[in-house]
Amino acid sequence: MRFSDATKIAVTLHVNGRPVAAEVEPRVTLAAFLRDHLDLTGLHVGCGHGVCGACAVLMDGLTARACTLLAVAAQGARIETIEGLSDRGALRALQRTFAEHGALQCGFCTPGMLLAAHELLAETPAPSPAQIREALSGVICRCTGYGPIVDAVAAAASESPPAEPRPDGLPSADAPPSDAPPSQTPPDEGAPS
């Protein structure tokens, strides 16, 4: 795809470990840049307005929604996509347990789910089901009903060695809100049957 001739801006960044230098129109989102410019189509644009979570990438080690970022604003960033993470084996345990548990159907949300789960496990090696659901709360899956994904993440957690350390060296979880009102507490072991 060719971008229009409006004033382009130089941007340099690292994508999947490789330096990328490009000139892009300011209005191009990082999602469009990665997909159309670098042919990294593993991330998907399910909504384009920052809700569905299918366009997840790792930006400087943390998940980000590529549709809510401008490519030009990713100057100097280290971006990893589902392709790069897969190729270097970072998602192996999750990919296996996702398949075993039927944690995907159409596959469109899968990059978002895998990256969200990956981020969770890097910080919280043994998450509770409620923590898993909280960590996945920003990714829409319309096929599975989420349960199989939660099971797959729990299974990956229970069998994997501690994940790679976080880039900023911070060890622990992004906890769900404390003292949430009852109606807002994620479901836990209180299920009746």
Place this chain on the structure above:
Amino acid sequence: MTPAAFDYVRAETREHALEILACHGDDAALLAGGQSLVPMLSLRLARPTIVIDIGGLSGLSGLERRPEGLFVGALTRHRDLARAEAAFAQIEADAPLLSEAARWVAHPSIRNRGTLGGAIALGDGAAEYPAAAIALGARVALAWRRGERRVQADAFFVGPMMTEAAAHEMVLGLEIPPLGPLDAFGFCEIAERRGDYALAGAAIVARRDAAPRVALFGAADAAKLAGGASKALAGDAPADWDEALCAAAGEAARADLGDSALDPARRHLAGVAVARAAADLAKRARAQARGTR
């Protein structure tokens, strides 16, 4: 759903950003984390001719203890406030309400990128920080080409996505009078789904030496101080607030909303949120009294 064309400048310094902002005013948009601006660009709801990227500016992120209070930089990310670890541990001591509010912002990947200043500058009536800032008695620090000013948070959020900041002004951060050891806060957000904008919410701060401040969000088009509810809670020590008092504060909050409530359900829920935030505060106050904060 692609943005309309705009020019883009990566600001080198704060002064650089403010210079460009002064030139373009209403036609410019400041880009920090981008979590609200970029979707609005994509939806073509925001139509700036120029986007000034301040995301790389130094000195606008993190915490600083100043004589006027705790200064939280505009580029501080939700994630860091929510986690309150390492460099951000002070937030838990001085303004734990801000930390609590951050945990309720959207979803993990948005908290990773989104910034406090972005949320303050946007002034969404259903967002958490504006109410937290009002309850804390915080001041919004603004800069323009020729200087800086401070605006009390309760006067800053004036309407739907409307703030006191002029087109040529940039949010530098929040200046928060720190909570003392005997001060307490309460927070409650009611939303249909985790991470949704609030249907209604309340943030309350009770300081030992001042009247409680109850702030509402979600129920009206801008966050606001609930004077009646604040008054209802004044007088009794927070540790003594009982269910009836909390409920009375909730009822007062509904009256405070007046015609500004977006619908009857939100008016009702605002009362619930205030009652629950007050109960939350009372619980924390009792815990503090027992020394188990």
Place this chain on the structure above:
Amino acid sequence: MSGRAAPGLRWPRLLTGRGRYVADLAVRGAREAAFVRSPHAHADIRGVNVAEARAAPGIDAVFLHDDLAAVLRPWRGSHGLFPDLAAPEQTALARDRVRHVGEPVALIVGESRALCEDAAELVAVDYAPLAAVTGPEDAVAPEAPTLHAEAPGNVCLERAVRSEGLEQTFRDAALTVEATFGFGRHTGVPLEPRGLIAAYDAAEGRLVVHHSHQCPAAMQDAFAQLLGLEERRVRVICPDVGGAFGIKQQVYADEMAVVAAAVLLRRPIRFLADRLESMASDIQARHHVVRGALAVSAEGAIRAIDVDDIHAIGPYSQYPRSSAGEGRAMLSLSGAPYAMAAAGARTRAVFTNLGMSGHYRGVGHPIAAAVTEGLVDLAARRLGEDPWAFRRRNFAPYDGAPRTSALGVAFEPLPFAACLDALEAGGRRARLDAWRRDARARGVLAGYGIAAFVEMTTRGPGFYGDGGVRVSTRDGCTLRLEPSGAVRGASSVTEQGQGVETAVAQIVADALGAPLDQVEILTGDTAVAHHGGGTWGSRSLAVGGHAAWTAARRLRAEILEIAGALLQTDPAALDLQGGAVRDQDGAPRIALSELAALCHFQPHKIPGERQPQLTASAAFGPLDAPFRAGCGVQLSAVEIDPETGLVRAVDHVVAHFCGAVVNPLLVDGQIKGGVVQGLGAALSEELAYDADGQLLSATLADYRVPMAPETPDIEVLHVERPAGAADDNDDAPPRFIGVGEAGTAGASAAALNAINDALAPRDAALWRIPATPARVLAALGAIGD
């Protein structure tokens, strides 16, 4: 059948970011497309000025209705079985009037989507707004504006069924319960929005469309028919499809416009609907108001049901299937799980200035189930009887004999009571009762409810075929043995994530005797597979699996014959298992790979101068019954915060009967995913329109699909065919029953009953979904209506 939980064959690719959805395909020279869509729900178009847009940078062309008319004819969503169904003409681009927000008015084709959107802003349309019709009951109000002169009163279709003596049965009843139910407007939200790439080769008159769709063969037919092309020169390919749920089953106006433009421009054009376009223009569904009544005898026997349904379709009858589906389900399924003497149902589909409406997962099933089961609970409550016991006594008996329901629909025997038993097993009710008691003691309104449902699957040709609707109810499969011993197949089923491709491969592997990893199945390409129905109405595995099984058995027979000749053994004494020809005792005689290589490269070594075909093909479509039914009972448990009105689903169990299970991982996936769509409908999802027909839930932030924290764990219990029933035998084609609608069919009903169980201690009731906080608070009297 195999019953193995094999992972989906595409999953390794999809798990590593190597999916190939339409948006991922590279087509050299492809142009992009964007639309000017109506901002008005109802308006006359007085003029359109496209001069500035045509001159905009990067723009190849701007099309209006008349520009396309040369190559594209309009269509009507009519149905021959309903000659009185009003099916006004629909065009790809609006001609002189728009009838819903989002209706395409102009098509821009250019270098990039961004430039197309820029140019779209330069198109000036002079609209004269008209009053809009925005609800089912508004449409038939005396003063309602008329959408189409040919449908005065805005009724698209009205149908009624009444068994004899209905009134008398109600008069004789000891108890009659009544309620009026309201159902929000929903849509499927496949996470991959609609999209296609159309490429036309004028020299050969050849059209190739890569399409995110469920029914490539139907689209091949539609493109040929509507564009006047030779059917054989139209090829439709469905690559990876990111969910569909019925939403990618229709002919869409915008998509037809893009294909017509590709024919006119002679350049490939790619159109990817964005989410705003999807919310406004994807097929929508539900939006019913139903008045229902149930008559019960003094002995507590259900005697009759009577429902009066009105539902708001959009401004046109959907093409090619028509918009008769939701109403048909009401006429077929109201009261279906129960034995009763009499029944009546009336349904009206009415035109409104809302988005196009038609088939979304479950098509009417969730409405019929919610109304029936809501009335059943109401009756049990009124009688002071346990709702489980009340149902058990009133379920249609399972005695191995088919039965005809009070509405006159013939059903095969369905084991409702066995499903209820499965739910009740293991002390579940005691646990539920204890949980409910504890929760209520905490001040939470807790409740649980159940709902029986019937799922109509695997339709025969009677409905569409006899209606003159060109929708195939058949599917086919062609298999060939390759030199490596692997089997390559082409099937006309289509894959959108439900896993049918994997299940077909499993069936082939089992029926043939080859390892699953030696079977490759290609789907979704009209150039290589039979003309077939694709995916809709929970049919693809039942039909396509049958065809695949038959083809595999045929191929197996030839392989055994060749092996017999080679091994000088009676083929009947040989077996094919695990990729080897074996003696009856299992001892391997020759590997399939060895035999295949011999056939391909040294056929002269096979005695008898044979010409190995190594290819087998079969097609199948059900002829014995109008449909196959599955059934089940769903259980939902909810907690309602009485102060906030927030409803949280805390538990959900489905006891389900669907005959043989080919792959439990996939079947459970279908049911669980379907349940969550039903829970979304019950609790949070709603396409809200204001009184002017403006779409208020235009983004995914406003149309609230369930997310992980709001979704309970879902348990699926498979109920076997009760003893005494005929089992599939190895040499007869397996009789599969579809499972795609099951979860959605009963989930909303169970959740609504759970909500009312929770509200009962407050003497409150709610009959309208989604049960938003505002509606729950109103039901509780905390706020006004």
